[in-house]
Amino acid sequence: EVQLVQSGAEVKKPGESLKISCKTSGYTFINYWIGWVRQMPGKGLEWMGIIHGGDSDTRYSPSFQGQVTISADKSINTAYLQWSSLKASDTAMYYCAKWLPGGYYFDYWGQGTLVTVSS
Amino acid sequence: DIQMTQSPSSLSASVGDRVTITCRASQTISSYLNWYQQKPGEAPKILIYAASSLQSGVPSRFTGSGSGTDFTLAISSLQPEDFATYYCQQSYSTPYNFGPGTKLEIK
Numbered sequence: 163e164v165q166l167v168q169s170g171a172e173v174k175k176p177g178e179s180l181k182i183s184c185k186t187s188g189y190t191f192i193n194y195w196i197g198w199v200r201q202m203p204g205k206g207l208e209w210m211g212i213i214h215g216g217d218s219d220t221r222y223s224p225s226f227q228g229q230v231t232i233s234a235d236k237s238i239n240t241a242y243l244q245w246s247s248l249k250a251s252d253t254a255m256y257y258c259a260k261w262l263p264g265g266y267y268f269d270y271w272g273q274g275t276l277v278t279v280s281s
Numbered sequence: 282d283i284q285m286t287q288s289p290s291s292l293s294a295s296v297g298d299r300v301t302i303t304c305r306a307s308q309t310i311s312s313y314l315n316w317y318q319q320k321p322g323e324a325p326k327i328l329i330y331a332a333s334s335l336q337s338g339v340p341s342r343f344t345g346s347g348s349g350t351d352f353t354l355a356i357s358s359l360q361p362e363d364f365a366t367y368y369c370q371q372s373y374s375t376p377y378n379f380g381p382g383t384k385l386e387i388k
Contacts, residue, residue, distance in 0.1 A: 197377075199325075207317075207325065207368050207379040223376035224282065257324055265331070266372035267315040271324035 164188035166196075166258055166272035173278045174248050181244035182275045184258030191239040192216035195261035197268060198232060198243050202254045212261060213241060248279045283307050283371050285380035293388040298359045302383045304352040304369035313373035314352045316345055319382075320365045328367075329354065361387075 169183045184196060197212040211222040213232045220232050234241045241258055256275050259268035284307040294300050304314065312332040317325040327336045329345035332352055342357045356363055364387050369380040 199379075206366075206382040207319075207370075209370070209377050209379060212375070212377075221375045223378075225376070259324075262330075266313055267327050267330040267370070268317075268325070269327055269336075271326070274324055 164260065164270045166260060166270055168256075168258060168272040168275045171276040171278070173280070175281055176248060176250055176279055178248050178279075179244070179246050180248055180277065181242050182256060182277065184241045184243075184272050186215075186239045186241070186260070189260070191234075192236050194263065196234065196241040197259050197261050198230075198241075199257045199259060199268075200226075200254045201257065201274075210243070210256075215239070215241070248277075250279050250281075252277060253279045282376055283310060283374060283378060285369055285371055285378050287367075287369055287380035287383050289383060290381065291384040291386065293386050294359055295388045296359055296361060299355065299357045300359060300385065301356075302354045302367055302369075302385075304347075304354070304380050306350045306352075306371055306373075309349045310371045310373035312348045313371055314345070314347065315370045315372055316343075316354045317368045317370065317379075318363075318365045319368065325368065330372075356385075359385075 198210040200208040210226045211232045213220045231244045258272040260270040262269040286305045314332045316329040319325040333345045344355045366382045366384045
């Protein structure tokens with residue numbers, strides 16, 4: 163069974179750093195891409211970027227390039243999303259999702275990680 | 282970047298109704314168009330991929346059509362569990378942007 167299990171909710175202050183995780187199982191991590199999607203409170207889905215589990219080739223949306231870093235550790239089948247200096251506007255739910263090559267869609271999703279940034 | 286628009290942004294309908302949601306891409310994307318459903322407090326779920334292919338396990342009352350720049354999601358005979366927000370997404374080129382969503386509410 164394919165599973166993507168994300169790390170728990172975080173409450174941070176502006177300027178702090180953060181790294182959230184997406185641990186996968188049930189499929190061959192190195193053969194697939196994992197994407198990250200932001201959903202701000204009451205708003206729609208925003209595609210942030212995607213990373214290949216095998217070679218860590220990463221593509222970012224221009225809207226998020228330089229604002230976040232996406233990484234992966236294939237030894238533990240886990241993808242990460244990190245910030246070096248959080249802003250209040252980073253408050254959102256963040257989802258990881260597995261990208262199906264050939265089909266070109268997200269077929270499995272994590273449960274989401276709520277990040278709250280407040281002073 | 283390819284921008285996606287959806288209409289309407291919200292829609293009220295009754296159980297048993299047929300509804301359609303439209304998605305438009307800012308440039309041609311062939312059939313690289315997906316539809317997701319999201320219910321409150323849940324992660325999105327894939328319904329339709331490649332414009333018209335029904336994901337396994339999704340009821341046949343959901344149908345997708347279109348190619349190029351204009352696409353449609355149709356739901357025949359609405360069921361109570363269909364009231365949710367629907368997003369289109371292009372998978373033609375990165376960034377694989379989503380549309381702004383259509384909220385389907387009970388009339």
